[in-house]
Amino acid sequence: MKRQLIFLLLFVLFVITTAEWIGFQNITIGAITITLLPLVFAILITMVLGMKFFRQGFMKQIYSKANVSFASKYLIFIMLPLMARYGADVAPQINDILQVGWVFIIQDLGNLGTVLIGLPIAVFIGLRREAIGATLGIGREGELAYISEKYTLESKEGRGVLSIYIIGTLFGALFFSIFAPILLDLGLRPEALAMASGVGSSSMMTGASSTLVARLPEMESTILSYAAASQLLTSFLGTFTMIFLAVPLQRFMYKTLVRGDQS
Amino acid sequence: MTEKQGLPSYVKYALILLLSITLILFTQSIKLVFNPASTPVNSMTIAGLASLWLFSVIGIGISQLLNKTHIAVLKNFPILGWVSITSLVMCLLFDFFVTAIQAVDFLSITTPILTFAGISVADRLVDLRRTSWKVAIVAVFVFIGTYLGSALLAQFGLMVSGN
Incomplete structure (x- = not known):
């Protein structure tokens, strides 16, 4: 097991080197530029090589059960220095942030967009009870806990939230790192996009804010501090927003949509 | 759980954090090889990495202490949040930490994390079928x-x- 762990670490160094060697890549489609960062290549390489098809011989040693569970068990600790870095980004900007503090609070309500946009689409394409779990939020720990307590994870609602959880874990960071700069090209302000990056999942926030930084390096400190402050606020307010706003709103919309659907 | 030869958990966390900042240092150095114009590695960078390590350890400590309380909001607040708050408070108190931590290249912190994230989901790719x-x-x-x-x-x- 010790030896496998060394293989894993060497593999990590290899992936980092490859990802950094590929570096920044810009893909321009019309007016929209998609920026791919080394972090995107890092997650793509590790996910693709982790597929069953590639897991043979030496690769089987790297992606051994012990190594994969090591990575998932300690991922959160590997992330802690990043979270500490955000403190240093917020500190110099604290006055600016407090000045527009109320904007941070109202933008947190934007997380209701999961219900407002997601639920009608879900009902439209024929989902019913799964839609409750799938659109309550972006399916992070808070929603997972709420749905499993209320409906259990074996229920249809539970399956909905679990699916979003899996999809978010696999593709969340990737999705936001591509989506955030698209909105930038569509004319939204970087400050607003930075605040919105605090969606409640650290890897998704990293995906969104990193590409914004790559596109606007001169605004690095503003972007990172706004994203981090909003993320912190979401960690505090997220549960309350879900229980007191998202749940009642979802219940009302679900009833209306499904009734209209039957008549 | 398959714990490694009974190392106390805080020692293990401290070691994992050491691994994390070492990988950041590695990434920042490699970045310099491919792009000499990127953030240089100097003594400030090392001080910054040490600060990141320290604040992470303090954050873990706070979170473990509060785990024993019965106030749900505090208990359920993620470790990640405590680490950010610890760092924020320290950076507000001492400007040195801000200067040191900003000598650590931001994007060099993210590449190792996403590498681990990619490996950690490897066994869950099959769940997609469900x-x-x-x-x-x-x-x-x-x-x-x-x-x-x-x-x-x-x-x-x-x-x-x-x-």
């Missing part, structure tokens, strides 16, 4: 919904406040 394509479509709109919702409200708020 999710339907319908939920996958909904997922896209759920992600768009939360981000666009927040971005539009923020844009509106900033406009109103004249910023």
Whole structure:
């Protein structure tokens, strides 16, 4: 097991080197530029090589059960220095942030967009009870806990939230790192996009804010501090927003949509 | 759980954090090889990495202490949050930490994390088969919904406040 762990670490160094060697890549489609960062290549390489098809011989040693569970068990600790870095980004900007503090609070309500946009689409394409779990939020720990307590994870609602959880874990960071700069090209302000990056999942926030930084390096400190402050606020307010706003709103919309659907 | 030869958990956390900052240092150095114009590695960088390590350890400590309380909000607040708050407070108190930590290149912190994230989901790729394509479509709109919702409200708020 010790030896496998060394293989894993060497593999990590290899992936980092490859990802950094590929570096920044810009893909321009019309007016929209998609920026791919080394972090995107890092997650793509590790996910693709982790597929069953590639897991043979030496690769089987790297992606051994012990190594994969090591990575998932300690991922959160590997992330802690990043979270500490955000403190240093917020500190110099604290006055600016407090000045527009109320904007941070109202933008947190934007997380209701999961219900407002997601639920009608879900009902439209024929989902019913799964839609409750799938659109309550972006399916992070808070929603997972709420749905499993209320409906259990074996229920249809539970399956909905679990699916979003899996999809978010696999593709969340990737999705936001591509989506955030698209909105930038569509004319939204970087400050607003930075605040919105605090969606409640650290890897998704990293995906969104990193590409914004790559596109606007001169605004690095503003972007990172706004994203981090909003993320912190979401960690505090997220549960309350879900229980007191998202749940009642979802219940009302679900009833209306499904009734209209039957008549 | 398959614990390694009974190392106390805080020693293990400290070692994992050491691994994490070492990988950041490695990434920042490699970045310099491919792009000499990127953030240099100097003694400030090392001090910054040490600060990141220290604040992470303190954050873990706070979170473990509060785990024993019965106040749900404090108990359920993620370790990640405590680490950010610890670092924020220390950086507000001492400017040195800000200077040191900003000598650590931001994007060099992210590459190792996403490398680990990719490996950690390897065994869950098969779970994708159990999710339907319908939920996958909904997922896209759920992600768009939360981000666009927040971005539009923020844009509106900033406009109103004249910023």
